[in-house]
Amino acid sequence: MESSGPVTLPPLNDSSVTEEIGPRADTVWIRGEGAAPAIAKMATRSVRGEGGRVAIIDGCRTPFSKSGTDLRDLDVVDLAGTAAAELVTRSGIDSDEIGTSIFGVVVAALHAPNLGREVVFRASLPMTIPGTTVNLACASSNRAITSAAEAILSGQVEVALAGGAESLTNVPIQYSRNAARRLIEFSKARSTGKKLAVLSKVRPRDLVPVPPAIAEYTTGMSMGQACEKMAKENGISRRSQDEIALMSHERAARAAEEGRFDKQIVPTFPRPKFDPVTSDNGVRADSSMEALGALRPVFDKHYGTLTAGNSSPLTDGASAVLLMSEEKAKKLGHEPLGYVRSWAYAALDPGSQLLQGPAYAAPLALDRAGLRLADVDLIEMHEAFAAQIVSNMKAFASPKFAREELGRSEPLGEVDLDRFNVNGGSIAIGHPFGATGGRVTIQLLRELERQGLNLGLMTVCAAGGVGFSMVVERE
Numbered sequence: 001m002e003s004s005g006p007v008t009l010p011p012l013n014d015s016s017v018t019e020e021i022g023p024r025a026d027t028v029w030i031r032g033e034g035a036a037p038a039i040a041k042m043a044t045r046s047v048r049g050e051g052g053r054v055a056i057i058d059g060c061r062t063p064f065s066k067s068g069t070d071l072r073d074l075d076v077v078d079l080a081g082t083a084a085a086e087l088v089t090r091s092g093i094d095s096d097e098i099g100t101s102i103f104g105v106v107v108a109a110l111h112a113p114n115l116g117r118e119v120v121f122r123a124s125l126p127m128t129i130p131g132t133t134v135n136l137a138c139a140s141s142n143r144a145i146t147s148a149a150e151a152i153l154s155g156q157v158e159v160a161l162a163g164g165a166e167s168l169t170n171v172p173i174q175y176s177r178n179a180a181r182r183l184i185e186f187s188k189a190r191s192t193g194k195k196l197a198v199l200s201k202v203r204p205r206d207l208v209p210v211p212p213a214i215a216e217y218t219t220g221m222s223m224g225q226a227c228e229k230m231a232k233e234n235g236i237s238r239r240s241q242d243e244i245a246l247m248s249h250e251r252a253a254r255a256a257e258e259g260r261f262d263k264q265i266v267p268t269f270p271r272p273k274f275d276p277v278t279s280d281n282g283v284r285a286d287s288s289m290e291a292l293g294a295l296r297p298v299f300d301k302h303y304g305t306l307t308a309g310n311s312s313p314l315t316d317g318a319s320a321v322l323l324m325s326e327e328k329a330k331k332l333g334h335e336p337l338g339y340v341r342s343w344a345y346a347a348l349d350p351g352s353q354l355l356q357g358p359a360y361a362a363p364l365a366l367d368r369a370g371l372r373l374a375d376v377d378l379i380e381m382h383e384a385f386a387a388q389i390v391s392n393m394k395a396f397a398s399p400k401f402a403r404e405e406l407g408r409s410e411p412l413g414e415v416d417l418d419r420f421n422v423n424g425g426s427i428a429i430g431h432p433f434g435a436t437g438g439r440v441t442i443q444l445l446r447e448l449e450r451q452g453l454n455l456g457l458m459t460v461c462a463a464g465g466v467g468f469s470m471v472v473e474r475e
Contacts, residue, residue: 014239017393032404049325056445057324057336059264063281064316064429065316070270070316072169072270077112079268083165093322099129099158100157101117101125101161101162103133103162104134105433106433115133119161129161135434140164141164145323148160149340158324163321165435166318168315176205227385228305231387234387242310245386248383250287250424264443282430284428292310310387317432318432319439320438342365345466347464355461357461358392359405362469365470365471373415380458382425382426382437383425383431388461396413399411436460448474456472
């Protein structure tokens with residue numbers, strides 16, 4: 001058999017972030033002409049109810065701590081209750097005015113599955129406040145906030161408490177189905193003989209704990225594996241991912257040093273010593289491209305580009321946001337941090353581009369707000385992975401993606417990195433699944449306030465191929 005000659009490998013992609021989201025934007029993955037979902041351009045839609053716009057009065061969060069560290073002895077009820085109680089206190093709201101409590105969590109506490117209601121008890125709020133819990137993976141607290149906004153717009157309530165929490169230290173540990181069945185049979189057995197008969201059916205392998213997995217139920221792929229696939233399909237360089245990670249750490253470290261998080265973070269006192277935790281512990285001020293470049297791939301050890309350094313860590317934490325109708329805020333004398341101008345959810349096949357949802361949701365949110373990307377003053381994007389960030393920003397800037405995926409004549413545009421995650425993102429600060437959306441909302445509004453700017457856009461990707469985007473305004 002004759003040799004076909006040496007194999008020629010493509011040149012190594014060592015593109016910077018600006019190259020990836022600029023000249024290389026059209027290398028982003030698409031389904032092919034005619035195969036894209038029908039995502040039509042939406043007409044401008046006013047998000048107003050009888051009481052005017054939805055006002056975001058204030059928000060706060062606990063420190064975000066890597067799982068197994070500072071907040072390991074607090075569960076989701078402890079964390080959410082801490083953030084909510086501080087928010088109610090600092091806002092000066094009469095708690096009798098609160099009409100509903102809606103909180104997001106991905107891994108709920110087995111002993112207290114309705115976090116929204118448990119927050120009412122833990123924060124010593126009136127027991128007449130209904131509480132609800134939502135789960136939309138990494139966008140859970142975004143879903144809580146928009147559900148609260150919907151309740152205000154429809155006139156069901158005038159004031160709402162929303163947020164989310166996650167304790168990835170304290171996830172429930174499962175056992176095999178056979179072990180679970182036998183334990184139920186054992187609890188029902190009425191005699192010693194019957195109990196022993198049940199125990200005789202249990203095998204040692206049944207008692208091996210099933211470790212929790214952050215994986216898609218439909219595909220079996222972990223989020224990291226799915227994002228590694230995206231990095232390859234979208235042609236994302238390792239260099240651009242490490243640049244995003246370095247940017248996240250440098251900006252978060254500078255923001256913390258300058259006190260920009262002081263109004264956002266609630267001192268938290270974990271048991272048993274109750275020593276105060278006052279800052280995020282994942283931010284590395286000493287991070288460098290050299291240090292990040294030395295890390296080995298995690299999800300594809302041979303050919304991958306995703307590392308522990310350019311991925312968000314497993315994190316514990318909580319966030320809370322207070323919302324009112326515009327009319328109610330004026331009546332009570334509150335000066336809002338800002339107002340909800342529009343929002344949108346979108347979804348795609350999780351087996352294709354799991355974390356590309358923001359590229360579909362952001363155009364809808366901007367359309368509904370009657371805005372272009374260029375009109376927005378600041379952009380906050382949840383950083384699940386740096387590869388996901390670059391993938392979505394490439395889609396924003398790609399004429400080909402706009403034409404063949406979105407059916408639009410022009411792309412959203414290139415993201416200005418000077419207006420993007422200016423105080424760092426989830427890679428540095430951390431990512432407690434249920435709390436991140438609240439953190440992003442608070443961080444965006446506080447920075448708009450600090451700089452005296454008006455319009456902000458946020459995006460969050462979520463498991464299941466879901467994307468979320470919201471436009472907020474201060475005037």
